Amino acid sequence: MGAQEKTEEEAAPPAGKKQKTSKEIYFSVLPDRYEPLIEEVEEEREETPEERRKRKEEEKKRKKRKYKKYRKNVGKALRFSWRCLMAGLQNMASTYSTPLSAMATVVTEVNRGTGSKA
Template sequence: MGALETADKPAPATPLKPKKTKKTSKDVHFCALPDKYEPLEEEHDEEEVMEEAEERRKRKEEKKRKKKIRYKKYRKNVGKALRFSWRCLVAGLQSLVPVYMAPAAAAVSIVTTVNTGPTPR
């Protein structure tokens, strides 16, 4: 039986394996363009071009308006932060003044009491 099968039918083929192709460079052909060469351009209606320009202008204005509003918010918040920081700085300096002036004030009061002159007897 085995001999008959091999004679009548060819042996089953092995599963197909993808062939590994060698990596090669592609051939690129250059040629000079003729003097009268004019590239093909699609025809646009003037109305379509005007509409596209109008849409671009509207998008640009909208973008500019949003940017202006955003910067306005940032300026407002930065102004608040700077004012608060300035108040804190001034308050801190005002609290430090008495501490630094206390030794000088004490020295002045001691000197004035010492140099009052001779005491009556």
């Protein structure tokens, strides 16, 4: 058994070291008259100042509409969470302000009231 363990250890590299491997590298030959395609720069050069101004205004309008939508949704979320917080605080305050003798009757009436709504 001892001989088999040694051969397995020699075959597998130690955990800390990696085996050396070769990498495949691909070369390509470019033509003598190679010109990179730069379409965006050419479009900007052909654009007149008036067209550029219109494009920027459209982008501003689009951003403004998007932010308006976000503000509206965030406002709704904040109003709803504020209402929930206030309802919870009022419920907690009414619970602590009532005397213990009246507490049993209030709790049973509240449970009956919620059951009849469903």
